[in-house]
Amino acid sequence: MSSAKEPVTRRFGNGLTVLIKEDKSHPVVSLQYWVGTGSMNEGHWQGSGLSHLLEHLVFKGTAHFSGQELARKVQERGGHWNAYTSVNRTVYYIDGPAESWQIFLNLLTELVFFPTFPEDEMEREKEVVRREMAMYADDPDSVAYQLLMQTLYLKHPRRWPVLGERAAFDCLTRQDVLDYHASRYVPNNVILSIAGDVDAAEILSHLELLVEDLKSRPLNREPIPHEPHQFGSRRVRKEFAVPYSKLHLAWRLPCSAHPDTPALSALSSILGGGRSARFYEKFHDRLGLVYGIEVHSNQSETDEGAFTISIDVDRAQRDKVRDLVLQELRNLA
Structure with a gap:
């Protein structure tokens, strides 16, 4: 007989949507915040990779914890955390022992909603992303895929790499990061997903206190440029140092x-x-x-x-x- 139950869904007054799947088969838990924003949603920063840079910077400290404290608290409880950015979402997660779900949820909520973006970390983390750009520029699969996107789309923001174009990326400032976070990281644009050996009612009760001060805000939805009709095939080739x-x-x-x-x-x-x-x-x-x-x-x-x-x-x-x-x-x- 399965130890899993039907998922519990709850939408708080501030718009935050919560999905909880109780599964007692193993003493582990996975918590994920899905933010409805990615490289397609950067507005007048389009093509800069601002969504991805912000994802890096949230790990550098929050209103109550330094970056080192966040990492230590997750690791000492056996947790594994990470994040990724795509064209239309940014996801932050912690996986670990179910007994630590409360501290994991506290830390993940801090990370998503209350980062401080320390000034002294800005340029250091931008250099990390530049090295990431250089790594992908040396990878034939990544280069071929990006070439495909820029050929397939002439206007649509899918044509821009998630990491951004170097020239636009270099112009990003801390204020850009603050403004983008304030406009997109709002509870009515976020889904929290939790699965594992947990009690849904207990989580909802704790979460209600955790996010009670978060207010919903109108979400500025930038119009997606209309992609012009394609009348014929488009082809592009690029030489690369691989034997195929x-x-x-x-x-x-x-x-x-x-x-x-x-x-x-x-x-x-x-x-x-x-x-x-x-x-x-x-x-x-x-x-x-x-x-x-x-x-x-x-x-x-x-x-x-x-x-x-x-x-x-x-x-x-x-x-x-x-x-x-x-x-x-x-x-x-």
């Missing part, structure tokens, strides 16, 4: 509410969802033309996405494989 080609083919898709979404999702799995998929079996196993081939259909509820075919192939075979893949798609139609 990273080939990407992509088509823009409507949001996930479109009636074709289930079929596109199924198609991506059939064609390129692993080593038993049709494209891998044909182009890798039978013809020996590629090192790897994957197909993904990525869409969101509110925004467009892309149907992408990614291929690792010898340069000499690149154009031949591209034409064969396109012919396979025409045959499917």
Whole structure:
């Protein structure tokens, strides 16, 4: 008999949404704050990587704890914490022993809602991000993907890297970070997800006191630029010091509410969802033309996405494989 219960959902008066999944099968807990903001939502800072920089800086101290104290308190209770930024969300989490859920929740709430962004950490952390940019600039997969995004989208903010463009990033100030946090890190733009060996009623009671002073604020939703109609194919190539080609083919898709979404999702799995998929079996196993081939259909509820075919192939075979893949798609139609 399962020890898991149905999830408990609660929306506080300030707009904070809480999802709790009790599961007594193991004495562990995972707590995650999902903030509804990412590189797509940076407004007049678009393309700067402000969302990602802010994610780094919140770990440097809060209203009640220094960065070192935060790290020590998580580690001494056996917790593991981290965060990540994407195009439309920033997520902060702590995983660890369930008996420490209360201190983990206190620290994570401090981290998300009450960071201080110490002035002396600003330039130091910007240099950390610059090194991260340099690392991705040396990675062929990252370079190929970013080239794809900048070719697929001419106006849409998905064309910008999550880390930002160096020139715009270098211009960011501490005041920019403060203003962006104040405008986007509001409770009505945040979801708290907790799963593990916990009691939902106990968590909600504690959380109500923890966030009672947080006020909802109007969320300034920057309009997404309209992507112009594409009348023909766009191609771009970039030389890179690797002995094979990273080939990407992509088509823009409507949001996930479109009636074709289930079929596109199924198609991506059939064609390129692993080593038993049709494209891998044909182009890798039978013809020996590629090192790897994957197909993904990525869409969101509110925004467009892309149907992408990614291929690792010898340069000499690149154009031949591209034409064969396109012919396979025409045959499917």
